[in-house]
Amino acid sequence: MRLPQVELAVATHRGADETTPHVYAALGEHVARHELSVDGPIRESYLEGFPGIDPHSVTEIGWPVFRISR
Structure with a gap:
């Protein structure tokens, strides 16, 4: 599947799948606090x-944001 190009705020999760929600929460709080969020799927x-x-997996989580610089 080809997704449209978008700016992302990114956090990297390392470890067990059960801890992934903590990374989502921290990234979402950052994006909300700085009022950067735009509509679009999280990647x-x-x-x-x-x-x-795999308890040692590495996942990059990308939250769509609007561009603030070039």
């Missing part, structure tokens, strides 16, 4: 391992 990129299976 996950799986960099290492398999989330939910």
Whole structure:
């Protein structure tokens, strides 16, 4: 699937799948506090391992934001 290009605020989650919601919460709080959010799906990129299976997996979480600089 090809997704449209978008600016993202990104956080990296390392570890067990059960701790992923903590990273989502921290990223969402940052984006909300700085009023950066735009409509669009949150994206996950799986960099290492398999989330939910590998306790050492690495996932990049991207929250759509508007561009604040060039």
